[in-house]
Amino acid sequence: MKRTVFVVDDHPVIRWGYISLINQEPDLEVCGEADTAFEALDKIPEASPDLAIVDISLAGMNGIELTKQLQVLHPDLPVLIVSMHDEVLYGDRALRAGARGYIMKREVRTKIVEAIRRLLSGGSYLSDQMSTRLLNQYQGGRFDERSPIERLSDRELEVFELYGRGYSTREIAEALFISRKTVESHRNRIKDKLGLESTSQFLQRAVQWVQKLS
Numbered sequence: 001m002k003r004t005v006f007v008v009d010d011h012p013v014i015r016w017g018y019i020s021l022i023n024q025e026p027d028l029e030v031c032g033e034a035d036t037a038f039e040a041l042d043k044i045p046e047a048s049p050d051l052a053i054v055d056i057s058l059a060g061m062n063g064i065e066l067t068k069q070l071q072v073l074h075p076d077l078p079v080l081i082v083s084m085h086d087e088v089l090y091g092d093r094a095l096r097a098g099a100r101g102y103i104m105k106r107e108v109r110t111k112i113v114e115a116i117r118r119l120l121s122g123g124s125y126l127s128d129q130m131s132t133r134l135l136n137q138y139q140g141g142r143f144d145e146r147s148p149i150e151r152l153s154d155r156e157l158e159v160f161e162l163y164g165r166g167y168s169t170r171e172i173a174e175a176l177f178i179s180r181k182t183v184e185s186h187r188n189r190i191k192d193k194l195g196l197e198s199t200s201q202f203l204q205r206a207v208q209w210v211q212k213l214s
Helices: 012-023 037-047 063-073 087-097 105-120 128-140 154-164 169-176 180-194 199-213
Strands: 003-008 028-034 051-055 079-083 101-104
Touching (some): 003 012, 012 028, 012 105, 028 037, 037 051, 037 063, 051 063, 063 079, 063 087, 079 105, 087 101, 087 128, 087 154, 101 105, 154 169, 154 180, 180 199
Parallel strands (some): 003 028, 003 051, 051 079
């Protein structure tokens, strides 16, 4: 009997790629798909999948918030988060939200089937690099939930990272499927939370933070 997977991603081409990879496996099958968190919450009860693949950067409710909802509504459903973002901080947030695995989009083609099988067998999936870095952070006492960055919401953190990687406001809006005004609102809230007075200070801090993660 095939194990079933539900795919949540707001890019049709990427969804098709997941579906193609998964359906090639003799014991796996995609049982449904959605391009928003709200559509996923509507479809998953009827599809009754064995596992959900969730993109972190969904329009509206993002993947981490969706994972939290799924843990309440379907606590036995393992969630595999897929993201283009740095895995160290986002991976930790995903795990705290209830995800059982985290995989970078650049690793999907070679690693996603392995990750799916590991979660379906009751395990979890993190890259070796991420496992090592998170373990070192906890053992060294360097992971501080009270740090200013940790006070940012999941969406604010996405915006902050993309600014740090050199994205413009327009490019961030396009990447996250939100308006430029919404991006600017997030930027202003981030400045307030981090105690930054100017946009130049904000951009400098974002770049420094991204460089520190690398």
